[in-house]
Every structure is written in structure tokens, then in C-alpha cells.
Amino acid sequence: MQHTFIPTQYFRTIGTHPAALTVNDGDEVAMWCVDAHGIDGNDQTVTPAGNPMSGPIAVNGLVAGDVLAVTITNMHPLRPHGWSYPTLAGNVVDPEYIGAVPYAPGSKLPKEYWDLDTTTGTVQSRGTHGMRVTAPYRPMVGCFGVAPARGEAVSTATSGPHGGNMDVRFFGVGCTVYFPVSVAGGLFFAGDAHFVQGCGEIGGTGVESAMRIDVRLAKAQMERITWPRAEDDDYLYTVGNARPLDQALQHATSEMHRMLIACGADGTSAAVIMSQLIEYHIGNVFDPAYTVVAKIAKSVLRTHGLQSTFR
Template sequence: MTESPDGTHDGTHATQPVLQPGAGPVRAAHYLPADPAAVFWGRLPCADDAPLLEVDPGSEVTVDTISHEGILEDQGSDPVAFFAAHGVPVDAVLRDAIELTATRRRDPATDGPHVVTGPIAVRGARVGDLLAITVLETLPRVPYGVISNRHGRGALPGEMPRGESNVSIFSPVDADGGSAALPRTAGAERDVHFPLAPFLGIMGVAAAGHERPHSVPPGAYGGNIDIKLLTEGSTLYLPVQVEGALAYLGDPHFAQGDGEVALTALEASLRATVRFDVVPASDPLAEFARVHGPFVETADYLVPTGLDQDLREAMKKAVRAAIALLHARYGMDAEHAYAYLSAASDFDVSQVVDLVCGVHARIRKADFS
């Protein structure tokens, strides 16, 4: 273990397995590793990009993802050294992350930080359809993660961080794998433990046109939507922008609070298994998504979204989307839908740190059963 800047100690004592490329459990018949030569770093796929894998609708695919935390320039661009400073042995650092920093560079002035695995073509997916991505399994690849706050970013730019340097806080996962810890700081009475709820912050389809989008702001194609409800069993519906959809995954999280106020949440690499399904353009939900953008379905909720640089406008868009979704799914008129939302649904801030803010509603499906 080594000392943190505040004089306290940190380190990892967890016994969770490390899922190196190609090693450990792979649930699906199709497996896509995070090949350092093929991943996107800071950009998202567009119509010009060739798929790394092509599958039929209904197929399950296991995908390795790499967290950007621990590999960025302000962390030394050397994951072995960065994590060694927190007591992590070299064999517990992911080899694909090590190779990525050794062989690739991004331009932080023009590119985002995120590492994205894909694209994956889904046969028969056409412009106007919906691609449904259902999360079946999210396995931590390492027993630790990082939460960062950088100057000019987060919910309190200019106030946090308080010092001259960016702040990256190392968080080990408990031995049972069910929670993470923030080791106590000087003056604190105890460590802080919080539950894990792994999900992928980036799930998307390729953008139309010839330009690869920046990886930070989300859009109609999905991307960095950072909705923490997208845990195992949840489905993200995305309006297809190009033939084959060209889906991708990235920005893995172990946990996140709504808002993600510091800039990142508990970022850490995952091995995710997802299923791809196609909803035809003739379905009312496809028409809804073409107008209002991505939406989520969980076991308990329908989750429409609103995206805008202005948080207030994002809220308005989320409300409009919720009214339209209640009409598309249940046939409610606008007046009754608006009243129901006011009385019975919560609107949560997905995140305020990705240039484009996100708001999502939680509409209880049980209310319509």
C-alpha cells in the first residue's frame, strides 16, 4: 500500500478474479475482446466504419470493455505505474489497457477520454428501426475502480478540485464483490462503503454521416448517456441511424449516483454480455424513438430521456418524451399523461457532466398492469 496525497493509506485487498483478454468466463457464443488496435479511443463509430463482428437479431455477444480511468494523460498514461501506486500488482492490471497506452495515443484537445469496443453489425437492422440492446451480464474485470474530478469539469467547475491538481480517488472492491470502499481520510471516523451496480455508460449505434462523434456528449444515437438503470436485465432502445446499426459498448461503471457530479463515477472495466434485437420501423415505439430519441425499459420502469446542453431544456424534453411514450405504449392522451406524470413519476438527472445534460423519467409499469 502507498500513501494518498492526504496522508492516508489505500490499496486493494479484494480476491475477485482479474478477467484478462480471452481468460475467464465468456457467456455468449460470440466474443469481442477490446483489441487495442481496433477499439475507438475518444470517438464513436460512424457510417463509414466497418464492423468487427456481424450477428443475427436475437444473438448474444460478450464484449470486453476498458475503463479510461488509470490510462489518461493526467494519470501518467501508464496503468501499471498508476495502479502500482495503489498497491495493485502488475498481474492485476489489464493487459489490453497496458497495450493500449503503449501503442495508441488520442488528442485530448479534440477527442474524448472513453475507450469503446465495436462496432457490431446486426443483420437486417435498417434506418428507421429500433435496435434493442438488453444487458444480460456485467462481470467486473478487476477488483478496483477510480473516481475522478478534473479542473473545469463536473458540477462545480471552479470550486472543485480545491487544489491545483486533478483528483483521482482509488476505490477497492470488497472481497465479497458486492460493495466498494472509499478509504477514510484524515479526520474521518470510518471508511465509506457503497453497493456496486455495474452498468455501461456508453451504449450506442453508429451515427449517420462521415464524421465520428466525440465520445463525451450523448445524442440520438445513444453514446454516453450514463443512465445507471441500465444494469442486468434492462434494455436500451436506440433509433438505427445506418444499415446494420453498428452497435458499440464502453465507459464501464461499477456504480454511479444520478448526476455523476464529480465528473466520473466509480469507473472500472467490465465484461458485458448483451443481446441485440430489432424492432421494426412500423412499431409505434420506433416512431416514438425517431422523434424523441433513446429510451430504456427495466423490469419495473419505462424510462424516456431528454438531452440538451441546458438542464432545464433537457427536463422539458424528458417530459415531452414521457407524454409521447405513454401515448405510444398505452394510448394515453396528452392531458391524462401529463397529469399522471405529475402525480406518480419521478424525473431524475442522469448526469450534468457530459456537455449535453441528461434527464430521465421513471414510469412504473405496474401502474398500467
């Protein structure tokens, strides 16, 4: 079944808020989402800034220990423009170099506006602050996840085992992301959509815009997981969210080892494959918890007779 979800309330925490919509296993939902500053498709501020989330959506039958599979089937811009900050975060450059970065930490940041050209599949900055920059239109979801365990409500500024503000640039159309379920129904939230974003979100934003995010929500056919996992046509991914960065890498690496064992590898073979063929990407390094993503090409798994998909 297909559902349309236009929120009347938004959340800046991901937690056990009452479900705004309840769906069945495998249902599809078109979710209207405001941008990170609470601005909708009509350029109206409808809720305070801080990655306001649409949701939560409960899935009938999900219980703690299950895994929720969220497939992003499409993303539709609700307005033809977005915005970013024309700076770099102070924590991603050398301390002695901060003075060379435009708009020092703590100063009021202006917005650089970008226009979407659906004909060319690009977004272009208006050049108000610096030169005009053209980037490919690669929409992705910056912040999404499920209610954490123990009744926690976690700020949408950060991330954890439940997901959250991971800002992984390839969590876009065609990707399935797997979240560990901690409460009945899962309670899924999403928002903070970007037209495009580089690895790390090192300026503090992608190209932020209001978007409709279309998802399919289903119980995944996999055992309990510790950290989010994902897959697209070409790769399997595991995510670690923590600070410092090496702890996030440890979480992502441990989860990938567990995932390869679930694919049919023994522990030693999984380690050998990972040692030579793993790849890493950086998600959010702007907010309190950093995100590291480990990935293995599905072609590697097929070559070795291992399971290469959980969809």
C-alpha cells in the first residue's frame, strides 16, 4: 500500500514519540520533509531549525531485535533551490589555519543559494559568496533512523546505533539502509535532505532543501544487527557513529566483519577479504558524533560464492 505523509509536527530528537502514521510491512510512504532550518517548499519557516524530522512512522509487527529495511525509492525537490554555508568547519582544518577560513567559527554565516536545473541534472551556486560552482544533482538523505533503546531521545544533530545525522552522500535513491529496531514498530524518522553533498559535510551543510522522500519500509530478513548497514546495486555498507573518528572506524569495521559472516564467510576468510578489499568513506565530521562507512563491492562477494544481497 502507498501512503502520503505530510507532517503537522516535526521533531528535533529521534525517540519514542507517538507514531504519526502506522503502516504495514512492505508499504511505501511519500514523506514531505522541510530543510535543516525548518523551511518548507514554499520558502516558509514552519518549524525551528535543527534538522527537524518528519515522523515517526511505525511498521506493524516490528519488535525489538528486528531490522528495519528502508529503501529510498525516489526523492523529489519541493522547491527549485537550496542553500549552503560558504565556509569550512573549524575542526576539519589545522588549528593554525582557522584564520584563513572564511567566516571564522562563531561568526554569523551567510547563505549561498543554489539553483536546481533538472534538464542538465546539476545544481549551480549563484556566486554571491565566491565563484559560481556547478555540481551534479545527487539527492541524499542526511538524517534518518529509528527510535533508540531505553526510551532515549537523541538530538538530530548527532548519530548513533539508531542512525541519525550521518550525512552519508550515497544514501540516496536506490539505496536500502538497515536499522536495528529497539522499540515496537521501529518508529522511523527522516529529514535533512540535500541536493548534493561532499564527503564529511565539512562546511556544516550540503545543499539544503525541502524534499519529498519516498521510502519502502519492510522487515529485513537478517539477524539482529548492532550498527546501521546498507546496500545498493554495487556495494554492501556498514556504518559506525562515534567520536573520536577511530572509534567510528572500529564500529564500522566490526559490523562489516559480522556482515560478511552473515554472507557465508568464516571469520578468517572475512578478515582476509576485508584486509585487502575493504573501502572506507567519511560521513558527517561536523557534528558531535563522526560517521565512518565501510564498504565491500558485491562483485567481490559473488566471486567468492558469498551472499551479496539482503533485499
